[in-house]
Amino acid sequence: MDSYNEEENQMFKNLEFxxxxxxxxxxxxxxHNAVKNNQAEIVKLLVKDGANVNIKDSRGITPxxxxxxxxxxKTKSEIRKYDSIxxxxxxxxxxxxxxxxxxxxxxxxxxxxxxxxxATEALLKIDPFPFDQCKKxxxxxxxxxSAGNANILRKLLERFESYDLIDGQDTSxxxxxHVAAYEGHSECLQILIGNGGNLLAKTDKGxxxxxxxxxxxxxxVTFLKNILSSNVTMENNTIHVNSxxxxxxxxxxxxVVMSLITATTNMKQTILQHxxxxxxxxxxxxxxxxxxxxxxxxxxxxxxxxxxxxxxxRFEINFFPWNGILLGFSSCILLxxxxxxxLIDPRHYLKQLETWLSISFAGISLPISIGSxxxxxxxxxxxxxxxxxxxxxxxxxxxxxxxxxxxxxxxxYVQMMVLIGRFPQWGYYxxxxxxxxxxxxxxxxxxxxxxxxxxxxxxxxxxxxxxxxNFWNLVVKTVVMMMGEYEYGDLFSxxxxxxxxxxxxxIVFFIFMLASMILxxxxxxxxxxxxQGLKKKGHILQLEKQAEFVNHLExxxxxxxxxxxxxxxxxxxxxxxxxxxxRKLRQYFPVMxRKLRQYFPVMxRKSRQYFSTxxxxxxxNSSEVPQKLQKALLQLVLExxxxxxxxxxxxxxxxxxxxxxxxxxxxxxxxxxxxSKNEKNESELTCNIIY
Numbered sequence: 001m002d003s004y005n006e007e008e009n010q011m012f013k014n015l016e017f018x019x020x021x022x023x024x025x026x027x028x029x030x031x032h033n034a035v036k037n038n039q040a041e042i043v044k045l046l047v048k049d050g051a052n053v054n055i056k057d058s059r060g061i062t063p064x065x066x067x068x069x070x071x072x073x074k075t076k077s078e079i080r081k082y083d084s085i086x087x088x089x090x091x092x093x094x095x096x097x098x099x100x101x102x103x104x105x106x107x108x109x110x111x112x113x114x115x116x117x118x119a120t121e122a123l124l125k126i127d128p129f130p131f132d133q134c135k136k137x138x139x140x141x142x143x144x145x146s147a148g149n150a151n152i153l154r155k156l157l158e159r160f161e162s163y164d165l166i167d168g169q170d171t172s173x174x175x176x177x178h179v180a181a182y183e184g185h186s187e188c189l190q191i192l193i194g195n196g197g198n199l200l201a202k203t204d205k206g207x208x209x210x211x212x213x214x215x216x217x218x219x220x221v222t223f224l225k226n227i228l229s230s231n232v233t234m235e236n237n238t239i240h241v242n243s244x245x246x247x248x249x250x251x252x253x254x255x256v257v258m259s260l261i262t263a264t265t266n267m268k269q270t271i272l273q274h275x276x277x278x279x280x281x282x283x284x285x286x287x288x289x290x291x292x293x294x295x296x297x298x299x300x301x302x303x304x305x306x307x308x309x310x311x312x313x314r315f316e317i318n319f320f321p322w323n324g325i326l327l328g329f330s331s332c333i334l335l336x337x338x339x340x341x342x343l344i345d346p347r348h349y350l351k352q353l354e355t356w357l358s359i360s361f362a363g364i365s366l367p368i369s370i371g372s373x374x375x376x377x378x379x380x381x382x383x384x385x386x387x388x389x390x391x392x393x394x395x396x397x398x399x400x401x402x403x404x405x406x407x408x409x410x411x412x413y414v415q416m417m418v419l420i421g422r423f424p425q426w427g428y429y430x431x432x433x434x435x436x437x438x439x440x441x442x443x444x445x446x447x448x449x450x451x452x453x454x455x456x457x458x459x460x461x462x463x464x465x466x467x468x469x470n471f472w473n474l475v476v477k478t479v480v481m482m483m484g485e486y487e488y489g490d491l492f493s494x495x496x497x498x499x500x501x502x503x504x505x506x507i508v509f510f511i512f513m514l515a516s517m518i519l520x521x522x523x524x525x526x527x528x529x530x531x532q533g534l535k536k537k538g539h540i541l542q543l544e545k546q547a548e549f550v551n552h553l554e555x556x557x558x559x560x561x562x563x564x565x566x567x568x569x570x571x572x573x574x575x576x577x578x579x580x581x582x583r584k585l586r587q588y589f590p591v592m593x594r595k596l597r598q599y600f601p602v603m604x605r606k607s608r609q610y611f612s613t614x615x616x617x618x619x620x621n622s623s624e625v626p627q628k629l630q631k632a633l634l635q636l637v638l639e640x641x642x643x644x645x646x647x648x649x650x651x652x653x654x655x656x657x658x659x660x661x662x663x664x665x666x667x668x669x670x671x672x673x674x675x676s677k678n679e680k681n682e683s684e685l686t687c688n689i690i691y
Contacts, residue, residue: 026057026058026059027057027058028057029051029052029055029057029063030042030046030051031043031046031047031051031052031053031055031063032055032057032061032063032066034046034063035063035064035066035067035085035089036066036067036069036070037070038067038068038070038071038078038081038082038085039081040080040081040082040084040085040088043063043084043085043088043089044084044088047088047089047092053089053092053093053094054093054094054095059101059102060101061100061101062094062095062098063089063094064086064089064090064094064095064096064098064107065098065099065100065105065106065107065110067082067085067086067089067107067110068082068110068111068113068114068116069110071114074114074115079114079115079116082114082116082119083116083118083119086107086111086116086119086122086123087118087119087122090122090123090126096108096123096126096127097127097128097129099132100134102135103134103135103136104132104133104134104135104136105134106127106132106134106140107123107127108120108123108124108127108130108140109134109138109140109143110143111123112140112141112143112144112147112149112152112156113143113144113146113147114147115144115147115148115149115152116152117149117151117152117155120144120152120155120156121155124155124156124159130156130159130160131160131165133168133170136170136171137168137169137170137171138170139165139168139176140156141153141156141157141160141165141166141168141176141192142168142170142174142176142179144156144176144188145176145177145179145180145183145185145188145189145192146179146180146183148180148183148185148187148188149188150185150187150188150191153188153191153192154191157191157195166192166195166196166197166198167196167197167198167201169201172203172204173201173202173203173204174203175197175198175201175209176192176197177189177192177193177197177198177199177201177209178201178203178207178209178212180192181209181212181213181216181217182212182216183216184216184217184218186217186218186223189209189213189217189223190223190226190227190230193227193245194227194230194231194245196244196248197209198248199213199245199248199256199259200248200255200256200259201248208259210256210259210260210263214263221270221271224260224270224271225270225271225274227245228245228271228274228276228277229274229276229636229639229640230640231243231244231245231276232275232276232633232636232637232640233637233640234637234640234641239633239634239637241276241279241633243276243280246276246277246280253284253554254284254547254550254551254554255551257271257277257280257281257547257551258547258548258551260272260277261544261547261548262348269540272540272543272544272547273539273540273543275629275632275633275635275636276636277543278543278629278632279625279629279633281543281546281547281550282625282626282629284550285546285549285550288549288550288553291549291553292422292549295337295419296419296420298330298333298334299330299334299412299415299416299419300416301326301330302326302327302330302331302334302361302362302365302412303409303412303413303416305323305324305326305327305330305369306327306365306368306405306408306409306412307409308323309323309324309327309368309372309405310405310409313402313405323372324369324370324372325369327365327368327369327372328366328369328370330365331362331363331365331366331369332366334358334361334362335359335362335363335366337358338355338358338359338362340552340556341355341552342355344552344555344556345555354415354418357411357414357415357418358415360411361408361411361412361415364404364407364408364411365408365412367400367404368401368404368405368408371398371400371401371404372401417430417433418430422542422545422546422549424539424542427538427539427541427542428534428538428539430538431534431537431538431541432534435534436523439523439526440523442526443519443522443523443526446519447482447519450482450515450519451475451478451479451482454478454482454508454512454515455471455474455475455478457508458474458477458478458508459471459474460501461500461501461504461505461508461509462491462500462505463500463501464500465491465500481512481516482512482515482516482519482520483516483520484516484520486509486513488509491509492505492506492509
């Protein structure tokens, strides 16, 4: 009884404190102050005594708007008091549809910000406009994501299912997903992404949700992997694959994948090998690989044209004019293709060796095609072959054509090797070749020191040998000998005894053989050691190249690429480096650019519609999906069920059933459904997988 009286006395003291806290100019009542100071018992007492719960102060603020405003530490006791205050005011018919005149915050915003589930549920039931924004344009989802309360977020998303607020941006262009990622609330972010949150949404400073995941989230690779895995589920022996996370609204369908590829190396390997991403890339590649085959055909046409021209020159065959036409046509196509690559994403493509290789190949081939008509114009040309020099009785064939031709043929076949390496059956071997080449370049300084040393030594030791008559012959002969062509019998024959120094020559030559064997075996050993992990790396590289090609086609088909506003920006940037040339170009070609402006939007709009249709509304038979990918999807479902079984005992039967199905997978038919959602409709890509 004494304790009760003490509590009652303390309550009246708090009431007196609340009355004393009322500034005259605000015209606040005791209820205002009690609510502001989080005094739940006093609020109950005042409401019981008939206090007006909707009374406003001089600024138009009701008591409910003050609830939770003075809470500094979110302790359980303080949150319980806040919840009790809200319940008390709402039970007394307090209006929930009130807005703070300064901040635009509503009571629902405050409840979400504090992470109070009961208060949020109560306010949701009576607030007619729960999706209103505050003056910073933040919705209740922003505040819930900031609080990190996953249960509140689920309740809000159930209510907001009919509203497109999941990617609503505040004044700083932050979406709820940005807020959750920045605060490191992984569960909230997973819920938002699962409900359609855009990973590519950008803030006013250009930061995407993926950027915040990489910099703010703990274990970002594991988090992204879990996000992808959660979109692969199994129901009634049917595997459902939801690709919405990889294809957000109002974005090109490869942008998420490309953003992940440009991340760290470890993330690239983990993400690209995820079954969901691999299936996504496989579907897109299966529909767009025809364009890659066309590009490969253009390269083949150009290489064959160059090869034919070189054969005609070397073996005195009459020159065909169509050969030069095909060479020029294919060169222009490749130059245009590479130019569009560089203009679309200069930072990426200008760092690629393949881009420079292709530009060099096409750039050198074009003047060759022009020069070939100069060769054809000499109709009475009588070609005389003398050694390796080609000329006629009136004038020499321009030597620059021969120089360009020799380089272009080599570049063309190297580029062909790189392109063929994108096919699964040859990608591994192409990677092995470039790995060995890289190892040789790494060891080249070591080789160079020994080569120079032995070259100068052999110049002295074999002073009378014709093969070492000049410095260039010395270098070439020494390099050839290091590869195993020692020619010991020719160097130390009896007839050449006077051409080398006795004793010392034998000793140095023996050291030379040992050094060459060591270097060659060292190079082979390093290559073999690297090859062990190349098969896995080769598959990743193949997926990366496929993603880049599909992304390039999508961006090429996007409308913004060829709008009139796009070209002047690029021209101005280039004009900083080539002001005079570009100024002249813009004077001479305004009509052409105006025509391009009229023609391109129509063509590219049709292309974009074609790509969108092809991507979203195709069905696949199970036989088309690679066996390795089928097994990976099944294994992923098994892992998801394993994780669930740790938390839910009733999943054990489902898990055992699935394991039995997995053991006998060759005898069953599992349909796989791929879902892709957009603003207007929902389509399903059904893939019946048969083992």
